[in-house]
Amino acid sequence: MPLDYRRFNGPDDSVSYKRFTDNYLKSYDELYEELIDKNSRRKDGRKLDEARSMCMFFARTDLISQAKGSAYIELKKTKVVCSVFDPREIPHQNEFSQLGQLYCEVKFAPFSCVRQRRPHAPDAEERALSVALRQALEPAVCRHLFPNYQVDVFVYILEHDGACLAAAINAAGLALANASVPMYDIITACSLAIIGEKVFVDPTEAEEHLAIMSPDTEGTNHGIITMSMMSELKQVSDFMQIGSMDVQCVTKVMEILEKECETIVPNIQKVLVLNVVQCFNQRKQLEAEAKEREAALNAKMEEWKKILNAG
Amino acid sequence: MTGHVSIRLASERVNACVASGSELPRFYTPGEVISGMQDFMRGHGTYAEDDCLKASVAGVMQKVNKLICIRPLKSRYVGEIGDVIVGRVLEVQQRRWKVESNSRLDSVLQLSAVNLPGGELRRRSAEDEQMMRKHLQEGDLISAEVQSVFSDGSLSLHTRSLKYGKLPQGTLIKVFPSLVKRRKNHFHNLPCGISVIIGNNGYIWISPQKHDLMVEGNVDEIQNYDMQPVTRSDRETMARIKNCIAALVASKMMLDDTSIMFAYEESLKYELVKDLLDPEAMLDIAFLTQHRINNIMEE
Amino acid sequence: MAGLLLSPTEKVFILHGVQDDYRSDGRSNIDYRPMELETDVVSHASGSARLRLANTDILVGVKTEIDVPKPDKPDCGKLEFFVDCSANATPEFEGRGGEQLANSISNMMQKAYHSSQAFNLKQLCIFEGKQCWKLYIDILILECGGNLCDAVSLAVKAALFNTRIPFVKAALMDGGNIDLQLSDDPYDSKLLDVGSAPLLVTLCKIGDKCVVDPSAEEENCSVISLIVGLTGDRKYYYPKDADKQQSVESKCTTIGMNGPGSVAPKTLKDAINQGIVAAKSLDEALGQALLKERQQNIGIKKHSYGFLK
Numbered sequence: 001m002p003l004d005y006r007r008f009n010g011p012d013d014s015v016s017y018k019r020f021t022d023n024y025l026k027s028y029d030e031l032y033e034e035l036i037d038k039n040s041r042r043k044d045g046r047k048l049d050e051a052r053s054m055c056m057f058f059a060r061t062d063l064i065s066q067a068k069g070s071a072y073i074e075l076k077k078t079k080v081v082c083s084v085f086d087p088r089e090i091p092h093q094n095e096f097s098q099l100g101q102l103y104c105e106v107k108f109a110p111f112s113c114v115r116q117r118r119p120h121a122p123d124a125e126e127r128a129l130s131v132a133l134r135q136a137l138e139p140a141v142c143r144h145l146f147p148n149y150q151v152d153v154f155v156y157i158l159e160h161d162g163a164c165l166a167a168a169i170n171a172a173g174l175a176l177a178n179a180s181v182p183m184y185d186i187i188t189a190c191s192l193a194i195i196g197e198k199v200f201v202d203p204t205e206a207e208e209h210l211a212i213m214s215p216d217t218e219g220t221n222h223g224i225i226t227m228s229m230m231s232e233l234k235q236v237s238d239f240m241q242i243g244s245m246d247v248q249c250v251t252k253v254m255e256i257l258e259k260e261c262e263t264i265v266p267n268i269q270k271v272l273v274l275n276v277v278q279c280f281n282q283r284k285q286l287e288a289e290a291k292e293r294e295a296a297l298n299a300k301m302e303e304w305k306k307i308l309n310a311g
Numbered sequence: 312m313t314g315h316v317s318i319r320l321a322s323e324r325v326n327a328c329v330a331s332g333s334e335l336p337r338f339y340t341p342g343e344v345i346s347g348m349q350d351f352m353r354g355h356g357t358y359a360e361d362d363c364l365k366a367s368v369a370g371v372m373q374k375v376n377k378l379i380c381i382r383p384l385k386s387r388y389v390g391e392i393g394d395v396i397v398g399r400v401l402e403v404q405q406r407r408w409k410v411e412s413n414s415r416l417d418s419v420l421q422l423s424a425v426n427l428p429g430g431e432l433r434r435r436s437a438e439d440e441q442m443m444r445k446h447l448q449e450g451d452l453i454s455a456e457v458q459s460v461f462s463d464g465s466l467s468l469h470t471r472s473l474k475y476g477k478l479p480q481g482t483l484i485k486v487f488p489s490l491v492k493r494r495k496n497h498f499h500n501l502p503c504g505i506s507v508i509i510g511n512n513g514y515i516w517i518s519p520q521k522h523d524l525m526v527e528g529n530v531d532e533i534q535n536y537d538m539q540p541v542t543r544s545d546r547e548t549m550a551r552i553k554n555c556i557a558a559l560v561a562s563k564m565m566l567d568d569t570s571i572m573f574a575y576e577e578s579l580k581y582e583l584v585k586d587l588l589d590p591e592a593m594l595d596i597a598f599l600t601q602h603r604i605n606n607i608m609e610e
Numbered sequence: 611m612a613g614l615l616l617s618p619t620e621k622v623f624i625l626h627g628v629q630d631d632y633r634s635d636g637r638s639n640i641d642y643r644p645m646e647l648e649t650d651v652v653s654h655a656s657g658s659a660r661l662r663l664a665n666t667d668i669l670v671g672v673k674t675e676i677d678v679p680k681p682d683k684p685d686c687g688k689l690e691f692f693v694d695c696s697a698n699a700t701p702e703f704e705g706r707g708g709e710q711l712a713n714s715i716s717n718m719m720q721k722a723y724h725s726s727q728a729f730n731l732k733q734l735c736i737f738e739g740k741q742c743w744k745l746y747i748d749i750l751i752l753e754c755g756g757n758l759c760d761a762v763s764l765a766v767k768a769a770l771f772n773t774r775i776p777f778v779k780a781a782l783m784d785g786g787n788i789d790l791q792l793s794d795d796p797y798d799s800k801l802l803d804v805g806s807a808p809l810l811v812t813l814c815k816i817g818d819k820c821v822v823d824p825s826a827e828e829e830n831c832s833v834i835s836l837i838v839g840l841t842g843d844r845k846y847y848y849p850k851d852a853d854k855q856q857s858v859e860s861k862c863t864t865i866g867m868n869g870p871g872s873v874a875p876k877t878l879k880d881a882i883n884q885g886i887v888a889a890k891s892l893d894e895a896l897g898q899a900l901l902k903e904r905q906q907n908i909g910i911k912k913h914s915y916g917f918l919k
Contacts, residue, residue: 314638314640314641314642314822314887314888314891314892315637315638315640315641315642315891316641316642316645316888316891316892316894316895317642317644317645317895318644318645318646318647318764318895318896318898318899319644319645319646319647319899320646320647320648320899320902320903320906321646321647321648321660321915321916322648322903322906322913322915324646324915399615399617401615449615450615450616450617450618451617451618452617452619452620478617478619479619480619480620480622480623480626481619481620481623482620482623482634483620538619538622540626540629540630541623541626541627543630543632546627546630546632547632547636549634550632550633550634550635550636551636553634553635554635554636557635583636584635584636585635585636585637585638585641587636588635588636588637588643588644589644590644
């Protein structure tokens with residue numbers, strides 16, 4: 001990979017100082033113990049099947065004024081910005097393509113992760129996330145309406161505390177809707193981590209990390225699943241699984257995911273509707289102001305006319 | 312429910328070569344001297360150097376009076392007037408279709424060279440020009456006859472007969488054009504109830520036999536008919552013929568209706584059609600077919 | 611394959627065939643085309659395999675190197691997958707054309723081999739925290755005739771089965787550094803345990819049903835395919851100690867989707883179950899073929915058939 005000489009690159013073999021802290025040296029079992037307390041609550045006080053979006057779903061649009069549409073989603077410590085730009089002709093392509101294309105790019109902020117500093121150049125994980133994001137969005141967009149055009153979707157992950165792909169898909173779906181790109185359905189996504197018998201809905205980074213780590217005992221299920229859905233159409237647009245788990249587990253978990261994806265839809269709808277209402281109110285206000293101005297102007301005119309007539 | 316998977320080892324690889332009865336012809340390689348320059352004329356696949364005629368491609372010699380050509384073994388299709396071909400529409404252009412036909416250049420089907428619905432030869436109006444895509448669109452397969460050859464070697468086709476035109480449901484197999492035997496007839500209704508078009512260009516079309524009821528039907532009816540599912544028995548026979556042709560091609564045997572039918576009859580001893588995908592079974596069929604052909608030749 | 615064009619009637623024919631569970635060459639929806647396999651084809655690699663599935667041709671070479679283990683996994687070795695789409699396969703791969711495809715395949719493989727239940731990285735450990743083996747698995751796509759993922763995963767498993775890692779004779783501690791002494795004899799080596807290594811199964815959705823091992827025409831009819839990675843069963847590869855272990859159910863190590871379409875949740879579940887059936891028969895056939903080849907070459911120097919017919 002070509003090195004970027006304009007930026008300061010740390011030495012190749014430098015490691016995070018956290019490696020030498022007690023926290024880091026904990027064994028698998030110790031970490032596992034830490035995740036859930038006696039009341040089967042997670043570290044941040046949620047229940048196992050409680051998504052972060054349930055207690056507090058924070059999202060807004062029009063964060064970036066120069067983009068056609070943009071969205072920001074916050075799931076406690078996972079913070080994602082997404083912007084969608086106007087369709088433009090597909091660069092470097094001479095063949096006509098019947099369907100419009102989506103160009104997706106996911107980028108981590110250098111300081112977004114707990115464990116390492118993210119390099120400036122896109123790494124393998126970011127590229128994989130970009131592909132997954134495109135896979136998730138493509139079926140939802142009416143691509144036949146803008147042939148030979150490309151819509152750019154950029155996602156920037158400011159802070160990563162688990163479920164970043166799900167957050168990215170949610171944000172991108174919201175941004176696309178905000179940019180008034182024609183879509184068949186609202187796209188939502190959810191992810192969960194599986195460690196043994198326990199299913200962590202909407203996992204944090206620590207939970208994800210442990211779920212990916214292979215347990216010592218043979219045959220235990222572990223892994224992460226992310227699924228994105230078009231809830232109205234009941235269609236799965238992307239399904240990503242990593243780890244190792246038996247089929248019963250996958251099918252069982254799919255139902256949970258389906259439900260979770262559906263619960264996010266009203267939240268997204270609310271943001272969109274609020275947007276419209278706000279827009280409408282704004283326009284009404286502007287119109288009222290315009291009328292006021294006109295009335296004032298007319299009054300002035302009358303005054304001047306009177307003066308003119310008198311003079 | 313279990314899937315069928317077979318993984319063979321390289322050590323069990325079969326040699327697909329089937330010895331034919333006839334003697335092998337002399338084989339020329341590029342740069343090889345064919346003869347002196349004096350008595351002969353230079354044809355395709357040859358060049359002259361130092362008063363000698365040399366081959367420029369690897370292949371066998373063809374001599375017509377004084378003209379010497381070297382015919383390469385693997386080549387794209389070189390069209391001749393009157394050939395029956397199967398081709399695929401690539402593009403709809405002004406008053407013509409571009410057709411992919413396995414030759415070096417794409418072939419052309421003029422709007423004036425097709426039978427439009429309504430039957431008889433009528434003037435092509437501007438309206439017809441706008442309806443071209445309705446008649447044949449990109450991706451459609453057609454059977455056609457070579458009407459003329461342009462100076463650059465590209466072909467002009469026509470479908471001005473009821474037997475030519477758009478093809479219904481079926482499968483296409485692509486083989487080397489040199490494996491197709493030139494015959495008077497390339498449309499065959501095989502006794503097993505399947506019709507086969509062996510295009511001179513190496514495209515072979517297999518479809519269930521057409522029923523005659525729809526010759527004079529209106530367009531919608533034909534379209535409906537085209538979308539009906541093919542019956543299971545027809546499907547099985549088609550798959551069997553497809554695999555038989557693949558077996559013959561793997562052993563580089565010439566294709567015509569007799570060899571295909573022989574191969575089909577020999578293949579009936581394999582009950583399941585998918586067994587014919589096995590290289591050993593393929594060789595077996597090719598060998599038995601060659602044997603039968605040899606027997607006929609002797610008689 | 612983007613260059614392929616099909617007429618609507620051909621598509622209808624294929625669609626009805628899949629619905630009928632009888633495809634155009636007589637296969638059912640879970641049948642594979644015949645494959646050909648040879649291991650140990652590359653002389654300078656620790657392990658290699660070549661797999662040919664219809665027109666798809668995959669060559670895999672495994673190179674071993676010594677590396678320092680990752681700090682968070684001191685007792686594990688490393689696996690690295692690289693896919694090269696050679697321009698020999700199709701001119702489209704020329705330059706950077708095949709890069710995206712290559713990335714997605716190597717990504718898929720990396721994810722499938724991630725879990726220790728799929729491939730135990732501890733067998734690549736030399737000295738905990740200091741040194742480990744690193745396996746570079748280079749996958750070369752020589753010809754591409756559809757269904758790449760399945761063929762790649764089969765070839766990789768065969769190559770790993772064939773991989774020999776030299777025994778470490780002695781290790782000297784020299785002020786924190788380790789000096790390893792390895793034997794020069796190529797036969798003084800150990801084989802890897804790859805029984806549970808995962809296989810990828812691509813399920814192509816055509817109509818309402820899914821097919822495995824699609825031909826290029828069938829791939830053209832489908833808008834979405836599902837790739838499922840499933841662990842293998844040791845009993846097919848190490849029948850000698852089969853009585854010791856109970857048969858394990860195969861587990862999903864990775865699932866991914868590919869293509870611009872989407873699927874209904876029910877189809878997804880059915881497809882995963884269909885994938886398990888297919889993976890099981892693949893695994894069994896691969897195990898048989900590999901054991902047979904090993905049996906044939908006991909005592910004699912292996913004759914390499916290579917690429918010549």
